[in-house]
Amino acid sequence: MSVTNASPAQAAQAAKSASHVLATLPASARNDALTAIHSILSSSRESILAANAEDMDLAKKAAADGQLSSSLVSRLDLSKPGKYDDMLKGILDVRDLQDPVGKVSLKTKLDDDLILERVSSPIGVLLIIFEARPEVIANIASLAIKSGNAAILKGGKESTRSFVAIASAISKALESTAVPNDAIQLVTTRDVIPELLALDRLIDLVIPRGSNELVRSVKEGTRIPVLGHADGLCAAYLAADADPALAARVLVDAKTSYPAACNSLETLLVQESALATPVFTTAARALLAAGVTLHADGPSKSAILASVDDAPTAQVVDVQESDYDTEFLSLDLAVKTVADLAAATAHINAHSSGHTDLILTSDPAAAEAFLAVVDSAGVYWNASTRMADGMRYGFGTEVGISTNKIHARGPVGLEGLMIYKYKLRGTGQVSLAYGEGEGQKPFKHEKLPLN
Incomplete structure (x- = not known):
């Protein structure tokens, strides 16, 4: 070198x-x-x-x-x-x-x-x-x-x-x-x-x-x-049927283990029916305890302040629409309430940078639908976006x-x-010898074993 x-x-x-x-x-x-x-x-x-x-x-x-x-x-x-x-x-x-x-x-x-x-x-x-x-x-x-x-x-x-x-x-x-x-x-x-x-x-x-x-x-x-990629706008969809402890653990890791990384979580989409349940309150409590500032929309902010005891109000702020397109690279997380899986995937496909997005749910069918519909390089079920890494994938590095x-x-x-190249080994063959005309012959196109 x-x-x-x-x-x-x-x-x-x-x-x-x-x-x-x-x-x-x-x-x-x-x-x-x-x-x-x-x-x-x-x-x-x-x-x-x-x-x-x-x-x-x-x-x-x-x-x-x-x-x-x-x-x-x-x-x-x-x-x-x-x-x-x-x-x-x-x-x-x-x-x-x-x-x-x-x-x-x-x-x-x-x-x-x-x-x-x-x-x-x-x-x-x-x-x-x-x-x-x-x-x-x-x-x-x-x-x-x-x-x-x-x-x-x-x-x-x-x-x-x-x-x-x-x-x-x-x-x-x-x-x-x-x-x-x-x-x-x-x-x-x-x-x-x-x-x-x-x-x-x-x-x-x-x-x-x-x-x-x-x-x-x-x-x-x-x-x-x-x-390459210009942004790491990674999002998570928190479904109402998610395991509360699992979801909290994954979200905290995705947001806080290395906030400056491109695979750090930047947006949390919460199913509306989860707001008043331990699924969301456990996650919100864990994120706040880890020092995350939640940029919350109206419904999610009200749910946090109503159900999270002694929630630090300085860490629960009103979201701006631009926050859903922001790569914070810091202990900040935009939170949005959505009706269902369809609304969540629509938001992700509209705002995500196509890096890595995840769903937190106990429903395999919903998870598979998410993995199929979301148009990103990495789509995860119940696993932190921080897993998007060449070494963790077994590539050695990236x-x-x-x-x-x-x-x-x-x-x-x-x-x-x-990339690849095509190698052709012949014994004097010419293109004009092949075809459907008089005196020409067809190609065999016989697939051979690779070894």
Whole structure:
């Protein structure tokens, strides 16, 4: 991995050349590189965390001055309990996954001695533009190397020291492996994103990781395909027949375990008949106790104040219509009363960003209807939206979560970084020999075993 000040075109050309080498390396060589990266990041923990602490000090000052959001500062912190270890574990998890390169998904005999195969192959060169989260470098490097893709990374200035420390360690690790250093590059030159986004002949896919503004600006500023999501507007529907304790536990986790995450809950839809029951009051009580401010509509606010003893009134405020389209990324939750499942799914499909939405109910039929109707990348029954994560899905880690409806959707791991090519092996066949005319013959189109 190189920390480069090269021009965007030079960096992209080097990545393109490296991608051709990387795509042909055996799985053992790519796995050896991941082992080396894990080893050096383990031994460099102290120096990397020291660099991250410097970034954190500056970020906290910037947040105090109103120049950075508190959610961004939270994402920057690599010293949170378990975060560094999770980063390290993700590298080994990816290494130990099945090799995604060269998998045959179709094999057809077109004619005698004319065999067609569809084979998985790397996309090529990935451009990852991200803010704050320094562990993204290790995540992306691991997934890119394992999948045979080259990657160019451009991070935000708020994390420069962390990024450079991690990238320098990875670069040193790759020196002893068969993976070219130019296969993974961290671009440190400022204000080069527009130039990178113009390199559609060299860069094959852009993956933005960061704020809504970042993702939208990337999508609007390039002809390169973009994989990502602009918002994490996750909603939950609380049905009257839900188990009160289960629902409260799931909702508190979905909202409070990491409020700044894109899979954090932002809207709670409550069935009207549940308002005066323990289903809603137990959930409301638990959320308030966890420090959540409920932006409630009239019916839900009245139910809270009437049934939750000593409800902190400062945490129960009148909802604004815009709250149902707001990604709070904080301990705030919009609450809306709906008549039934149909009203809930209609609201979600109208307001959700298509990230992850859930239903809390004891009725399997209602749950299955919700899972079928809601048009999101993740649809859950009685499970926290925070489960929307590549590591939790068994992908090792992820490059991001996609709300796209082509190629990859949801947490994007190795499979989302693969495409395919068609390989045809013949013995001199030509197209004019086949057809329905005189002297022509039909194709056999015989399906063959994949192995």
